[in-house]
Amino acid sequence: MYAIISVHFVDNAQHPIDELPFEIRQAGILWKKGTTDKDGNAGSYVIVKNGTEAKSDVDKLVGGLPKGSQTLYTNSPEAPIEIYILTDTKEKKLLHQTTIKWNQCSRIVARSKWIKINLPLTPNTAQERDEAQQRSETCGFATVQYEVGSPGTKKFATAKVIVCDLPKKIIDTAMKYRGSTAWAYSAAKSTRHPDGHTRDFSAGTNKCSLFVHDVLTEAGLKVPWIEYGRISRMLPWYQKLSPPVAEEWATAGKLATNWNSSSTPQPGDVGAYKVNYADASGHVGFVVCPGVTISAGSKTVLVNDAGFRVKKMTPQERTANDSQRETQREHDFTLFRRHKSVKAG
Structure with missing residues (x-):
């Protein structure tokens, strides 16, 4: 038994969320820990139930996926895949979970409630740094990234808040x-x-x-x-x-x-x-x-x-x-x- 999945993070307006720390777990086991890329991708994976597929067949499956794809093995085929985001205080917050669709290709989209906002703002990096420090000390909710800058220009900066x-x-x-x-x-x-x-x-x-x-x-x-x-x-x-x-x-x-x-x-x-x-x-x-x-x-x-x-x-x-x-x-x-x-x- 095998399944092929790709994992993507988007905001509430379906825009990709980049540079977001995440974990993928299943049955309490950490499968993957990393940061989303500029397109909000968290990677492609072949999931295999232990003992059901020959290594040569698994290698063929991985070979047909984008470079860097990984193989994940499970002894708990019925347990859901859990996708977490990580906060500044290293807490895990569950964002999405789904059951494995065996012998299928699936695109998992983990959608947050946040919206990325494009605006012509002048960033205040010192203020952002102070705010992140203060907010993380009081509650430690996930850092949210907003792109701020004028579309069509290269003057983009980042405002990060912890809510x-x-x-x-x-x-x-x-x-x-x-x-x-x-x-x-x-x-x-x-x-x-x-x-x-x-x-x-x-x-x-x-x-x-x-x-x-x-x-x-x-x-x-x-x-x-x-x-x-x-x-x-x-x-x-x-x-x-x-x-x-x-x-x-x-x-x-x-x-x-x-x-x-x-x-x-x-x-x-x-x-x-x-x-x-x-x-x-x-x-x-x-x-x-x-x-x-x-x-x-x-x-x-x-x-x-x-x-x-x-x-x-x-x-x-x-x-x-x-x-x-x-x-x-x-x-x-x-x-x-x-x-x-x-x-x-």
């Missing part, structure tokens, strides 16, 4: 809606507070704060609703409650019961700034990694560099930006909010 369970859950939930039009300016949307309050948002309204509220609620966090309007405050039975807007998220003294404030971004943070636009109080979204955010734009939910653009500008670009009216220029996030249950890192 704990709750921030990862927030980012995973937000990433599910990448490209969604449910929070678009032209869309009508309702949301419901766990206590029973309902709030309708009509078409022709900005909904970046609603996106943040809905993602946090889906991730299992309770977001306090705010009373708006003089009548609502004076007459308790005439309440006009709504999820917090960008201004509340960008103000350290507000939402302070459950949300800490920081000037340093971490994955999973809510980032916000406040500006008195005609139809909004600012902008708010989630930090994927420093320099990369996901938030509701006017048309779709976008992964981009909103909230980090001014920092990347040249001195000349910054001067030109500052000369614009406040409502017409780019703004960076001024505050990052972290749920108090998340360890400081």
Whole structure:
């Protein structure tokens, strides 16, 4: 009995994940330990049940595979193949498992929930190094690699982050809606507070704060609703409650019961700034990694560099930006909010 397999790692958008440490195990036995190549490949293998194939036949099978293919032997043909990723703290986390399909060729694709993001960012290697050190000391989740650079150029760098369970859950939930039009300016949307309050948002309204509220609620966090309007405050039975807007998220003294404030971004943070636009109080979204955010734009939910653009500008670009009216220029996030249950890192 034999099986031929090739193993590949991809992200949630089916892009290959390179330089990812992995292990392949079966029945508790380590078969292969290594790092994926630039195409996310973890190798090709001939699996043989001990005593069922002659060595000459196995050599022929291996000879027809790509150079460097290996032969793996098993005494447990029914046990599944297990594919692990390795963390900075040398922990193993199971990413994929599958049964062996004997006398067949199989392509095993281990898919992570992460998305590789191409952006024109200026990397801060010192910040990345400090962040990786701090995060590994607090939780040791797997390092996630993002390609950052302008497509068509050779100016690519790497941003590596280590994400704990709750921030990862927030980012995973937000990433599910990448490209969604449910929070678009032209869309009508309702949301419901766990206590029973309902709030309708009509078409022709900005909904970046609603996106943040809905993602946090889906991730299992309770977001306090705010009373708006003089009548609502004076007459308790005439309440006009709504999820917090960008201004509340960008103000350290507000939402302070459950949300800490920081000037340093971490994955999973809510980032916000406040500006008195005609139809909004600012902008708010989630930090994927420093320099990369996901938030509701006017048309779709976008992964981009909103909230980090001014920092990347040249001195000349910054001067030109500052000369614009406040409502017409780019703004960076001024505050990052972290749920108090998340360890400081």
